[in-house]
Amino acid sequence: MTNVEHWPIIDGDDIQSRHGFRVALLNDFEAVGYGIPVLGPHDVVALNDVPVQPKAPKVVMGPGTGLGAAQLMWDTGLNAYKVWPGEGAHATFAPRGWKQRSLARFVTSRSGHCEIEEVACGSGLELIYEFLQSDEAANRPDLLKHRTKKVVKEISAAALDGSDPLAVEAVDLMFAIVGAEAGAMALRCLAKGGVYIAGGITPKLLPRVKAGSLLEGFLMRAGREPFHKLLTQTPLFVITNEHVGAMGAREVAKSLLLKHQ
Template sequence: MSNVLPQRLSQRRVVPTTRSPYQCARSRRIVLVQARSKASEAVVLVGDIGGTNARLSAWRADLASPSASELFAKTYPTADYDAFDHVVEEFLSEPSVRSSPPQAAALAIAGAVSNNRCNMTNVRWLVDGDALTAKHGFRVALLNDFEAVGYGIPALPEEDLEVLNDVPVQPQAPKVVMGPGTGLGAAQLMWDCGLGAYRVWPGEGAHATFAPRGWKQQALAQFVTDKYGHCEIEQVACGSGLELIYEFLASDEPANRPHLLAAAGAPGAKGGKKRAAEISAAALTGSDPLAEEAVDLLFAIVGAEAGAMALRSLAKGGVYIAGGITPKLLPRVRQGSLLEGFLMRSGRPPFHKLLTHTPLFVITNEKVGQIGAREVAKRLLAGSFGGS
């Protein structure tokens, strides 16, 4: 395993260059758009819409910087409402919101967004941004949840990033964001010359077939295929994937590792199937070596997919690992399995070299999606967001 990774970078380094291949003649246009704005700040509505809860908040945001202050926030259990429209109406009727009504809204949704609409899968809601715009009089944009994370990246302060591969960030170069949580989200950021800012392109690449490395990952892929008929990347690179990996490791012949498997609750031993939170906690405390192995295997897979995404877009602007799992397991991440998976040392030398010169970060701010949604709402006011 590689040496312990650096925890912080005192100052994020940027490639010094007088003429980047990614720079555009119109790259300062966004400054002109901001200069034409009539107000220096505005109130925006931000949403995080999931299958269990809809979280709405109103913010007073500075239009020229990421600075913002929260005015009001409330969480609404989705089971209590027949339609998302009812949630919005209730939120807008709150005294704190009525006194400072929003001028634009951006809603991050854990689902596929098409034409500013989303038919949610885990709750029977149709969320229609254009219908909300017509009803309430302010523009509403719907975003895939990782699309919102992508828009939050350029607004993150230095202290919200844990550096894994300490190499310079190239200005205006493509960026990649991905990470494990309930599923495995992913998006790409490409510089838009007309806007003078990054535009985010969400995707569903996590549902591609898992490409295992080494005999143990190959055995894992066969284990999942035998169980479900197919093994895609997300199945072994998210919260439930961690549980699958642990179950796979515990399925080993008990005579091979009797003490580990007995402690893990293997078939015939006391205990049962461990949940992701239990596996993570045991890995952090060191109380279960099998949990440590499962977490390291998960991060090796996440790192490999991050490296693959970096190569697809030549992400010299950086690869950013987000999601709910990685920040909570930073002590294990610092042991190096994620970085080793990313660097692809056993791959073809030219591409390994490309990855060694690609920045890699973990986003430690779990509200990055909310930050991104705020940035999109501000772009709506400036007329510089057209949706994905």
């Protein structure tokens, strides 16, 4: 596990042989991926409301404790989607614009490297808020005269009620980064089946999501026109059902039972 050290090895085959039942080990976004095909219209909010192409690749990603991601590919043998987990969130952050480039330098100066997850998750939101306060107070006197350290819940609350302009800016900047990475993932596999933003943070900040920074990041308007056009034709959703991971694990468990019969 990438963010957990000193854990013993968890061996699904060993558990299966010890207890006599079939075992599948999934990471969190692999489970979320298997939950996507069973979501209903009430479980998602469309940000780019265009038709979903049947059996086309799908992408799921989203910020929470970290930044999870997975891809879904149609398996003709199974007549269902197969989820391919990955660790793309640990790739190097590709900033857009001068402010994101400054953020990348801010993070790199501390850790020697800036990966996407570091600026696109709960702790990343705290880091972005801290970065925005690193400017000279004279440049933004009304915003920086009372510098404070805030945790993700405080930043989120202040962004939602508008009481702290820096919190609003931090949330919007994080969602622009998430949107850009979602667009990149969509291009990598031509995800005409839809891009789904999950994770614990996004549904709680839905009013800021609807303000548009995530969708703008996704659409890549400043990029090459053919790829911008492709993204405008790619569905983009936010998953609002917090049980999607459990739903996906249930689907995998059902498939194990069917194989056992």
